[in-house]
Amino acid sequence: MDKNARIFVAGHRGMVGSALVRGLRAAGYRNLVTRDRSELDLTDQHAVAAFFQDEPIDVVLLAAARVGGILANASQPAAFLYENLAIESNVIHAAYRANVGRLVFFGSSCIYPKLCEQPIREEYLLSSPLEPTNDAYAIAKIAGLKLCEAYNRQYGTRYVSLMPTNLYGPNDNYDLNSSHVLPALLRKAHEAKLNGERAITVWGSGEPRREFLHVDDVAAATLFVLENDVSEGVFNVGVGDDLSIRELAECICEVVGFDGALEYDTTKPDGTPRKLLDVSRLTAMGWRARIGLAEGIASTYEDFLGRQAHRFARTPAWEAAVRG
Numbered sequence: 001m002d003k004n005a006r007i008f009v010a011g012h013r014g015m016v017g018s019a020l021v022r023g024l025r026a027a028g029y030r031n032l033v034t035r036d037r038s039e040l041d042l043t044d045q046h047a048v049a050a051f052f053q054d055e056p057i058d059v060v061l062l063a064a065a066r067v068g069g070i071l072a073n074a075s076q077p078a079a080f081l082y083e084n085l086a087i088e089s090n091v092i093h094a095a096y097r098a099n100v101g102r103l104v105f106f107g108s109s110c111i112y113p114k115l116c117e118q119p120i121r122e123e124y125l126l127s128s129p130l131e132p133t134n135d136a137y138a139i140a141k142i143a144g145l146k147l148c149e150a151y152n153r154q155y156g157t158r159y160v161s162l163m164p165t166n167l168y169g170p171n172d173n174y175d176l177n178s179s180h181v182l183p184a185l186l187r188k189a190h191e192a193k194l195n196g197e198r199a200i201t202v203w204g205s206g207e208p209r210r211e212f213l214h215v216d217d218v219a220a221a222t223l224f225v226l227e228n229d230v231s232e233g234v235f236n237v238g239v240g241d242d243l244s245i246r247e248l249a250e251c252i253c254e255v256v257g258f259d260g261a262l263e264y265d266t267t268k269p270d271g272t273p274r275k276l277l278d279v280s281r282l283t284a285m286g287w288r289a290r291i292g293l294a295e296g297i298a299s300t301y302e303d304f305l306g307r308q309a310h311r312f313a314r315t316p317a318w319e320a321a322v323r324g
Contacts, residue, residue: 011064023219077136084140169215206246
């Protein structure tokens with residue numbers, strides 16, 4: 001791909017978008033186009049159309065989305081469905097109207113059925129019912145990838161969809177009311193360590209199995225797709241291995257240095273029993289994830305400390321946590 005290509009990273013302040021910006025710049029791409037929500041509201045059809053009329057764009061990376069964990073999805077289904085449908089339909093249609101040659105749409109492994117054969121292959125999409133705790137978000141992401149397929153078929157565009165597994169890494173969301181499981185547990189373990197608590201609470205039974213992918217590996221997969229001229233299709237992006245939520249919590253506690261107990265709140269939902277992606281389609285093309293879980297959690301913890309430092313007093317315990 002031309003290093004001078006004008007690449008619009010939609011959602012550049014989010015976890016995925018900021019990783020894309022880091023990865024692109026590291027690879028020598030400098031002609032990046034970004035807009036804050038205050039500058040461009042992607043749910044506003046007229047504003048998005050005007051942006052693409054005014055800005056010459058060669059590639060769109062559609063990482064903008066409303067995201068959240070089980071609590072946020074379950075309590076705000078209308079917002080998750082509407083906002084994500086609006087963002088993807090506005091951007092994809094405006095990109096087509098502006099003759100943008102290439103687009104990468106980012107979905108999620110939650111698009112697949114709740115009780116899906118494991119590991120999950122791309123062709124299992126829509127084969128049985130979704131997990132109800134996040135079906136609104138999943139339906140929106142399914143619509144986005146289907147929109148890419150439809151534009152490719154009808155208009156000859158070159159729009160690709162990447163479906164990452166559970167993501168974590170720098171610039172994650174640590175709000176306990178809206179975050180995903182890994183950052184939520186990381187914050188709980190850290191605060192319990194600072195406060196001298198004896199236990200932290202884990203939602204659910206701890207038995208569901210999940211796959212976790214560092215967000216910088218998603219950026220690497222995106223570059224791989226672009227630079228190898230992949231022009232269409234849906235591709236799972238993951239590590240090809242999973243672990244239980246109990247094992248994840250134990251790993252996080254070890255990284256953080258919290259040696260207390262884990263207590264499981266079984267009144268909270270477990271969600272899908274298992275979610276492991278089959279990543280053979282990308283693997284056969286030559287791409288693999290590189291960042292191991294313990295290494296990735298350690299870098300994420302460093303990011304958490306840097307972003308949350310203002311929330312804690314500079315006590316000896318705080319200083320010890322920062323030093324690791």
